[in-house]
Amino acid sequence: xxxxxxxxGYGQYVWPAFGIGFGIVVLIYITAVxxxxxxxxxxxxxxxxxxPGETG
Amino acid sequence: xxxGALEAARLVMVRDLRLAFxxxxxxxxxxxxxxxxxTLFPLTLTPxxxxxxxAAPGVLxxxxxxxxxxxxxxxxxxxxxxxxxEQFALSGQSLTWMLFAKTCVHWLxxxxxxxxxAPIAAVGLGVPAEAxxxxxxxxxxxxxxxxxxxxxxxxxxxxxxRGGVLLSLLTLPLAVPILVFGxxxxxxxxxxxxxxxxxxxxxxxxxxxxxxxxxxxxxxxxIGLE
Amino acid sequence: xxxxxxxxRFGSPPxxxxxxxxxxxxxxxxxxxxxxxxxxxxxVLAPPDYQQKDAFRIVYIHAPVATLSMAVYSTxxxxxxxxxxxxxxxxxxxxxxxxxxGAWFTVATLATGMLWGKPxxxxxxxxxxxxxxxxxxxxxxxxxxxxxxxxxxxQKADKASAVxxxxxxxxVPIIRYSVNWWNSLHQPPTRLVGEADMDWSMVWPLLLMLxxxxxxxxxxxxxxxxxxxxRRERNASWVREVVA
Numbered sequence: 001x002x003x004x005x006x007x008x009g010y011g012q013y014v015w016p017a018f019g020i021g022f023g024i025v026v027l028i029y030i031t032a033v034x035x036x037x038x039x040x041x042x043x044x045x046x047x048x049x050x051x052p053g054e055t056g
Numbered sequence: 057x058x059x060g061a062l063e064a065a066r067l068v069m070v071r072d073l074r075l076a077f078x079x080x081x082x083x084x085x086x087x088x089x090x091x092x093x094x095t096l097f098p099l100t101l102t103p104x105x106x107x108x109x110x111a112a113p114g115v116l117x118x119x120x121x122x123x124x125x126x127x128x129x130x131x132x133x134x135x136x137x138x139x140x141x142e143q144f145a146l147s148g149q150s151l152t153w154m155l156f157a158k159t160c161v162h163w164l165x166x167x168x169x170x171x172x173x174a175p176i177a178a179v180g181l182g183v184p185a186e187a188x189x190x191x192x193x194x195x196x197x198x199x200x201x202x203x204x205x206x207x208x209x210x211x212x213x214x215x216x217x218r219g220g221v222l223l224s225l226l227t228l229p230l231a232v233p234i235l236v237f238g239x240x241x242x243x244x245x246x247x248x249x250x251x252x253x254x255x256x257x258x259x260x261x262x263x264x265x266x267x268x269x270x271x272x273x274x275x276x277x278x279i280g281l282e
Numbered sequence: 283x284x285x286x287x288x289x290x291r292f293g294s295p296p297x298x299x300x301x302x303x304x305x306x307x308x309x310x311x312x313x314x315x316x317x318x319x320x321x322x323x324x325x326v327l328a329p330p331d332y333q334q335k336d337a338f339r340i341v342y343i344h345a346p347v348a349t350l351s352m353a354v355y356s357t358x359x360x361x362x363x364x365x366x367x368x369x370x371x372x373x374x375x376x377x378x379x380x381x382x383x384g385a386w387f388t389v390a391t392l393a394t395g396m397l398w399g400k401p402x403x404x405x406x407x408x409x410x411x412x413x414x415x416x417x418x419x420x421x422x423x424x425x426x427x428x429x430x431x432x433x434x435x436x437q438k439a440d441k442a443s444a445v446x447x448x449x450x451x452x453x454v455p456i457i458r459y460s461v462n463w464w465n466s467l468h469q470p471p472t473r474l475v476g477e478a479d480m481d482w483s484m485v486w487p488l489l490l491m492l493x494x495x496x497x498x499x500x501x502x503x504x505x506x507x508x509x510x511x512x513r514r515e516r517n518a519s520w521v522r523e524v525v526a
Binding site: 208212213215216217218219222225226228229230232233236272275276279280282 | 414415418419421422424425428429432433434435437438441442445446448449450452453456
C-alpha cells in the first residue's frame with residue numbers, strides 16, 4: 001500500500017498532478033453549476049420585478 | 057468614372073501618408089520608443105557587450121513588437137472617430153484592399169523606419185557589423201507581418217472599452233510565431249549561421265498574412281461599425 | 283427534410299435548453315463512471331513503465347486535459363464560425379460557454395505538464411514549442427474572454443469574439459504538430475492503436491480516460507450553455523416558464 005503512495009519515488013509529482021488535474025476538473029463543474037444557478041436566480045428576480053401581463 | 061479596388065487602395069494610401077506627414081513629430085514617437093526600450097536593457101541587465109549580444113535578438117524583437125503595438129492604436133482610431141472608416145465601409149469599394157493599404161502605410165511609417173534604424177540600437181547591444189544587414193532585413197519582414205496581424209486586433213477592439221490594453225493582449229498570441237522566427241533569424245545572423253530558413257518562414261507568414269489578415273480585419277471593422 | 287428540421291431545432295434556444303437539460307445528466311453519469319474505471323486501470327492495473335517507472339501514470343490526467351484544451355478550442359472556433367455564417371444565436375452562446383472550460387483545461391495541462399516535466403527533464407518549465415504554444419493557447423482563451431467582456435453590445439461581442447476564435451484556430455495545429463516539426467524536449471506522439479508503442483494494459487485506461495473527458499466536456503458544456511441561453515434570452519416567454 002505504501003508502495004502505491006510512493007509511486008517508485010515519484011509520488012511527490014504523481015499525486016499533486018492528479019490532485020490539481022482532477023481538482024480543476026471539479027472546479028470546472030462547480031463554476032458551471034454556479035453560473036446556471038446565478039442565471040436562473042437572475043431570471044427569477046426579473047420575473048418578480050416585471051410580472052407577465054403587465055406592460056413595461 | 058468607377059474606381060477599381062486597387063485605385064481606391066492607392067488613394068487611401070496616399071491620403072494616409074499625407075495625413076501622417078502633417079504631424080512629423082508623431083511619426084518619430086514609435087521610433088523613439090524603440091530606442092528607449094533598447095536602452096533600458098543594457099541599463100538594467102549589464103553593460104557588458106558580450107553578454108548583451110546574447111540578449112540582443114530578444115531585446116530588438118520585443119522592442120519592435122512593443123513599438124508596433126503602440127502605433128497600432130492609431131491605425132484605425134482617428135478614422136473611426138471622425139467617421140471616415142464608416143465611409144470606407146459604405147463606399148462600395150473593397151474594404152479589404154483599403155485596410156490593406158492602411159496596414160502598408162502603418163508598416164512604412166513604423167516597421168520599416170524601425171528596421172532601418174535598428175543598427176543604431178543593435179550596436180549598443182553588441183551586435184557585430186556583419187550581422188547588420190540581416191538584422192534590418194528580418195526586422196523589416198517581421199515588422200510587415202506584425203502590422204498585418206495587428207490590423208486584425210485593431211479592428212476587433214474598435215468598439216471595446218480600454219481597447220489599448222486589449223489590443224496588445226489579442227495581438228500577442230498571434231505574433232508569437234513572428235517573434236520566434238524573427239529572433240531566430242537575428243540570432244543566426246549574430247552567430248554567423250544560415251539565416252535563410254527562418255527568413256523563409258517569416259516570408260511565408262507575411263504572405264499568408266497578406267492574403268488573410270486584411271480580410272479578417274475588414275470583417276472585424278464591419279462588426280465594430282455596426 | 284430530416285436534416286433541416288434537426289438543424290432548425292438547434293437554432294431554437296428553448297429547444298436546445300430542453301435538450302441540454304435532458305441529456306446533461308447522462309453525459310455526467312457516463313463521464314464519472316468512465317473516469318473511475320480508467321483511474322483504477324491507470325493507477326492500479328497498468329504496470330510501471332520501463333523508463334519512467336510510475337511517473338508515466340501522470341499521462342492519465344495530463345494527456346486527457348491537454349487533448350481537451352485543444353478540442354474545446356476547436357469546438358469554440360467551429361461554433362463561432364457557425365454563428366457568424368448562419369447567424370445562429372445558439373452557436374454564439376455555445377462558443378461563449380466553451381471558453382472558460384477550455385481555459386481551465388489549458389491551466390490543468392500546464393500544471394500537470396510541469397509536474398511531469400520536473401522528474402523527467404529536471405525542470406518545471408522549458409521554452410520548447412509545444413509548451414510555448416500551449417501557453418499561447420491560454421492567452422488566446424483569455425483574450426477571447428477579455429474581448430467579450432470589453433464590448434458592451436452583445437451582438438458585437440458575439441461577432442468580434444467569433445472572428446478572434448476563428449483567427450486563433452491556427453494555433454491548434456501548431457500545438458498538435460510542433461513536436462513533429464521541431465526538435466523538442468516534449469516526447470513525440472505515442473502510437474496508441476495498431477502498431478502500438480505501449481502495452482495494451484497501459485493503453486486502454488488512457489483511451490477510456492480520453493472518452494471520459496470528452497463526455498465530461500459535453501456535460502459541463504450543456505450546463506453552461508443553459509446558463510448562457512437564460513442570460514441571453516432573459517425577456518423571452520420560454521425563460522419565464524422554465525424558471526417559474
